[in-house]
Amino acid sequence: MIVLLIVLSACSGKKSEGEKVAKSISYSIKKIFPHDSKAYVQGLTVANGKLFESTGQAGSWIAEVDIATGIQDKKVILDKKYFGEGIAILNNKIYQLTWKNRIGFIYDLKNFIKIGEFQYDHEGWGITTDNKNLIVSDGTSKIRFLDTLSLQSVKEIVVKEGEVLVDQLNELEFIDGFIFANRYQTNYILKIDPATGLVIGRMDLSRLAEKIYPLNPSADVLNGIAYEKKSKSLLVTGKLWPALFALTVE
Numbered sequence: 359m360i361v362l363l364i365v366l367s368a369c370s371g372k373k374s375e376g377e378k379v380a381k382s383i384s385y386s387i388k389k390i391f392p393h394d395s396k397a398y399v400q401g402l403t404v405a406n407g408k409l410f411e412s413t414g415q416a417g418s419w420i421a422e423v424d425i426a427t428g429i430q431d432k433k434v435i436l437d438k439k440y441f442g443e444g445i446a447i448l449n450n451k452i453y454q455l456t457w458k459n460r461i462g463f464i465y466d467l468k469n470f471i472k473i474g475e476f477q478y479d480h481e482g483w484g485i486t487t488d489n490k491n492l493i494v495s496d497g498t499s500k501i502r503f504l505d506t507l508s509l510q511s512v513k514e515i516v517v518k519e520g521e522v523l524v525d526q527l528n529e530l531e532f533i534d535g536f537i538f539a540n541r542y543q544t545n546y547i548l549k550i551d552p553a554t555g556l557v558i559g560r561m562d563l564s565r566l567a568e569k570i571y572p573l574n575p576s577a578d579v580l581n582g583i584a585y586e587k588k589s590k591s592l593l594v595t596g597k598l599w600p601a602l603f604a605l606t607v608e
């Protein structure tokens with residue numbers, strides 16, 4: 359009886375440890391599309407069947423991009439004092455963050471005309487939306503949910519794997535009830551539960567990076583997640599990557 363109890367307790371201990379560790383998410387590469395290798399990607403999202411992309415550094419821009427060809431249209435180029443970061447699209451508006459300028463811009467999706475600005479008191483990194491709030495990362499382990507009218511934070515989560523804080527959350531995408539985040543300077547995309555902040559899954563995109571660096575030795579890190587609902591494709595790329603990958607998540 360004593361032996362049996364010890365065995366049972368060991369099993370239950372193992373199970374609770376297992377629940378704290380993010381599950382590995384497997385995927386296959388469905389298609390590889392051309393991508394502008396000069397684009398220092400900071401934001402990527404899909405709306406109306408088109409890809410929208412934003413970049414950082416001097417001459418930061420936002421463009422509508424044809425997924426199949428990589429050809430850019432309707433480009434907005436920021437004043438050189440602004441370092442562009444992520445973009446999200448909601449209610450026919452594009453919301454764009456800047457890195458350290460602490461200002462965001464709002465554009466009309468149809469004509470890219472700037473229709474508003476908003477301010478915040480932290481760095482701007484990634485942004486996405488669950489169709490209710492804008493969801494923003496700032497380089498720490500904190501993710502803020504913004505009211506779409508006031509652009510003020512109405513909820514915050516702290517991202518953790520088990521008990522360990524997970525920071526450097528960069529480009530974001532909200533897919534089927536979960537936040538997906540590139541972790542800066544890694545080849546990982548994390549799947550985060552928006553209710554708890556817990557990292558529940560992890561995709562290792564090292565094999566994509568391995569394809570990219572021989573093509574462009576100056577290519578930088580993985581960054582950029584978009585979701586094409588119709589084909590259920592996860593579209594991913596990186597800073598100065600000459601390719602955009604369409605993945606099927608398994």
Ligand SMILES: [Ca+2]
Nearest residue numbers: 402530531583
């Ligand atoms: Ca995104």
